[in-house]
Amino acid sequence: LQGRLPIVNEVPRITIGYSTLASRVENILFPSLSFPHSILISVQNPGSSRFTIPRSLTNVSVVESKETGVTKSRNKVVENTSTDYLIFADDDATIDAEGLATIISYLDSHPACDLVTAITTNESGLARKRYAIREENLTLFNSAKVGTIEMVLRVASAKSRRLHFDENFGAGSANPLGDEYIFISDLLKSGGQAVFLPVVLASHPDESSGANTEGVENSHTLTARAKVFTRVFGWKSPFVRAYFYLRRERKGRTFPEFIRFVRG
Numbered sequence: 001l002q003g004r005l006p007i008v009n010e011v012p013r014i015t016i017g018y019s020t021l022a023s024r025v026e027n028i029l030f031p032s033l034s035f036p037h038s039i040l041i042s043v044q045n046p047g048s049s050r051f052t053i054p055r056s057l058t059n060v061s062v063v064e065s066k067e068t069g070v071t072k073s074r075n076k077v078v079e080n081t082s083t084d085y086l087i088f089a090d091d092d093a094t095i096d097a098e099g100l101a102t103i104i105s106y107l108d109s110h111p112a113c114d115l116v117t118a119i120t121t122n123e124s125g126l127a128r129k130r131y132a133i134r135e136e137n138l139t140l141f142n143s144a145k146v147g148t149i150e151m152v153l154r155v156a157s158a159k160s161r162r163l164h165f166d167e168n169f170g171a172g173s174a175n176p177l178g179d180e181y182i183f184i185s186d187l188l189k190s191g192g193q194a195v196f197l198p199v200v201l202a203s204h205p206d207e208s209s210g211a212n213t214e215g216v217e218n219s220h221t222l223t224a225r226a227k228v229f230t231r232v233f234g235w236k237s238p239f240v241r242a243y244f245y246l247r248r249e250r251k252g253r254t255f256p257e258f259i260r261f262v263r264g
Contacts, residue, residue, distance in 0.1 A: 178228030
């Protein structure tokens with residue numbers, strides 16, 4: 001895939017949407033892009049703390065909330081975005097300008113596509129997980145590991161479908177994972193289309209709330225993952241949970257743990 005930069009004009013077509021805490025606003029690695037873009041920062045600020053935005057940035061808007069929880073913050077980003085496209089950014093992630101341009105070009109030429117996911121690398125430039133080697137359509141069975149920073153959304157589609165992140169999942173909630181997977185599953189169930197492109201979109205440190213994508217770390221994570229599958233697959237979820245558990249290679253697997261996970 002070759003990136004073609006969007007035509008430069010006065011109207012931004014993409015928003016870089018950050019969800020962060022007031023104490024981390026000053027740590028945001030704002031992108032350097034050669035095409036017009038907007039920056040929207042959703043700040044979780046229950047303590048009404050002071051924070052500052054670089055004065056050199058003229059394309060930034062801020063939405064503050066007393067609530068906490070990353071999915072609540074991301075929903076505010078979606079609600080307040082008016083551009084064609086939206087990339088969900090973390091305050092410690094670096095966006096790849098060429099990769100983003102490639103994805104914008106793809107969305108422009110594929111109007112039926114509602115969401116593109118792509119590759120993130122770590123601080124050493126290595127892929128953070130296993131990715132497909134070619135373009136592929138996303139399904140309920142190949143999108144469970146997608147991270148938020150890997151997603152570029154067609155905003156009008158999300159709003160017309162009334163899509164939102166399930167606030168019962170994600171960092172800061174009782175179930176601190178699975179929010180991206182649930183969002184994608186809701187999109188697909190509503191008739192939307194999503195695709196993976198083998199393009200580097202961002203760099204993000206390995207240490208993060210979503211870094212554990214290969215299996216179950218502890219009983220709390222096990223329970224949360226089970227709930228994610230219940231949310232996505234409903235009555236079919238015990239069969240999917242059994243498949244998920246058995247295909248993961250991990251030390252210390254036990255039959256009682258397997259039964260707990262399958263039962264949800």
